[in-house]
Amino acid sequence: MKAVLIAGGLAMVVALLGTPLFIRFLVRKQYGQFIRQDGPTAHFTKRGTPTMGGVVIIAASLLGYAGAKLITGTSATASAVLALFLMTGLGVVGFLDDYIKISRQRSLGLKARWKIVGQGVVGIAFSVLALQFPNEHFRTPASTQISFIRDTNIDLAFRGATLGLILFVVWANFLITAWSNAVNLTDGLDGLATGISLIVFGAYVVVGIWQNNQSCQTLATAGPRCYETRDALDLAIVAAALTGALFGFLWWNASPAKIFMGDTGSLALGGALAALTILSRTEILGAIIGGMFVLIVLSDVIQIGFFKLTGKRVFKMAPLHHHFELSGWGEVTIVIRFWIIAGLFVALGVGIFYGEWVAG
Numbered sequence: 001m002k003a004v005l006i007a008g009g010l011a012m013v014v015a016l017l018g019t020p021l022f023i024r025f026l027v028r029k030q031y032g033q034f035i036r037q038d039g040p041t042a043h044f045t046k047r048g049t050p051t052m053g054g055v056v057i058i059a060a061s062l063l064g065y066a067g068a069k070l071i072t073g074t075s076a077t078a079s080a081v082l083a084l085f086l087m088t089g090l091g092v093v094g095f096l097d098d099y100i101k102i103s104r105q106r107s108l109g110l111k112a113r114w115k116i117v118g119q120g121v122v123g124i125a126f127s128v129l130a131l132q133f134p135n136e137h138f139r140t141p142a143s144t145q146i147s148f149i150r151d152t153n154i155d156l157a158f159r160g161a162t163l164g165l166i167l168f169v170v171w172a173n174f175l176i177t178a179w180s181n182a183v184n185l186t187d188g189l190d191g192l193a194t195g196i197s198l199i200v201f202g203a204y205v206v207v208g209i210w211q212n213n214q215s216c217q218t219l220a221t222a223g224p225r226c227y228e229t230r231d232a233l234d235l236a237i238v239a240a241a242l243t244g245a246l247f248g249f250l251w252w253n254a255s256p257a258k259i260f261m262g263d264t265g266s267l268a269l270g271g272a273l274a275a276l277t278i279l280s281r282t283e284i285l286g287a288i289i290g291g292m293f294v295l296i297v298l299s300d301v302i303q304i305g306f307f308k309l310t311g312k313r314v315f316k317m318a319p320l321h322h323h324f325e326l327s328g329w330g331e332v333t334i335v336i337r338f339w340i341i342a343g344l345f346v347a348l349g350v351g352i353f354y355g356e357w358v359a360g
Helices: 002-029 041-046 054-072 078-104 112-129 161-186 192-213 232-253 262-279 285-289 291-310 320-326 331-359
Strands: 145-147 151-155
Touching (some): 002 054, 002 232, 054 078, 054 262, 078 161, 078 262, 112 161, 161 192, 161 291, 192 262, 192 331, 232 262, 262 285, 285 291, 291 331, 320 331
8 A cells, every 4th residue: 555655646746746847848849739620619729738748647657656666665566567568658659649740730640550550569569468477376467358347257268378369469459449549539628538537547546456455366365256366456556656647747737738648648548548457357347437438439439420321410529528619618617527427437337346346
């Protein structure tokens, strides 16, 4: 618990104090956001606002985790390193995307194929490595079994280890792509994606601590409903570092935003969330805890699908927050109400998580 508090507190301080320094650097370099022409007209006033704030979130999270390990004198685990690797790797892809947008003053950054290649290389590396590094109990960070609240009986390796590895890589990269795109789509209003991410990662602090306290790895106290999650406490430390970093960043990202996280932040946060769901064996539960992200993605899918079928639109504009913006809702009102809904999804997800243990 001490390491969890240190990671969150240190990351928050780094983000809170480091963000204004990064803002001044970006202003000097004139690295400002380019606003898409087909978006809400109210967003045109945001043109030139410093972006790539995800650099601060990533740095604060890494420093928070490293500081907690250093102060408590404990070593990093494979699970935590893999989660931080996926977060940082996708953050680098997002950084390249942001940099091209800024340097060429356009709303499109990396070409789609190169963005997919970048995400794919990082995602495949994570997926393959997640099935390596068994500990003394022969547990690897991830499992080929599809998980809900814990591993289910659906095992992707039912036809052998090689096919299981291939199917797991496909499944894991689906989750990585889904979550990174979900956070990216949500990042459309000041503080929206930051606040929702903060709430979701906060939930994974609770999940990680609970799994650690009921871990099957602690053989002397393991009960019939113990969790097979490896390194659960270290995953809670990673989640705490992310939560703290987002708290500090939100101070500057709340409306009117002094800085945007950009694709650097949204892809990194999506990668971190995907890693936590995979490594904590809560892949399906993650869709409930992060239900607000899922709703926003669904609004985009529905809009595109319905338009292709009928030539008509369901929403005034997708994703969902832009629909309410064009309906006359104030930006701050939308953000706060979406935070509330995100909190309700988190409460539902954590309630299901705890309820399953109690019922068992």
